[in-house]
Amino acid sequence: MLTVHVHVHVKTDCVEAFRQATIANASQSVKEPGIARFDVIQQADDPTRFVLVEVYRTSEAPAQHKETAHYLTWRDTVAEMMAVPRTSVKYANIFPEDAGW
Numbered sequence: 001m002l003t004v005h006v007h008v009h010v011k012t013d014c015v016e017a018f019r020q021a022t023i024a025n026a027s028q029s030v031k032e033p034g035i036a037r038f039d040v041i042q043q044a045d046d047p048t049r050f051v052l053v054e055v056y057r058t059s060e061a062p063a064q065h066k067e068t069a070h071y072l073t074w075r076d077t078v079a080e081m082m083a084v085p086r087t088s089v090k091y092a093n094i095f096p097e098d099a100g101w
Helices: 011-031 061-065 069-081
Strands: 001-009 034-040 049-056 088-094
Touching: 011 049, 011 069, 011 088, 049 061, 049 069
Parallel strands: none
Antiparallel strands: 001 049, 001 088, 034 049
């Protein structure tokens, strides 16, 4: 299992459009066989900041995800909405064990 936290800071006037585009992407992403979870969370004290919590079943799954039509649509749709380029941090799974997902 591989967990990726994608940190996104969007422009103030783009918050709702970003939310909608990201929910559309996440709704399709969770249907991919290589994805165990795809959560979209918004910072409580700063609604312009989001974290995408992506949990992949294999090390190949992130690259496969980035080839899907829904990801490519999301990427292109939100590109101009970001206040700064998005960043990501990769994590190795500790608990629950992979079988627990």
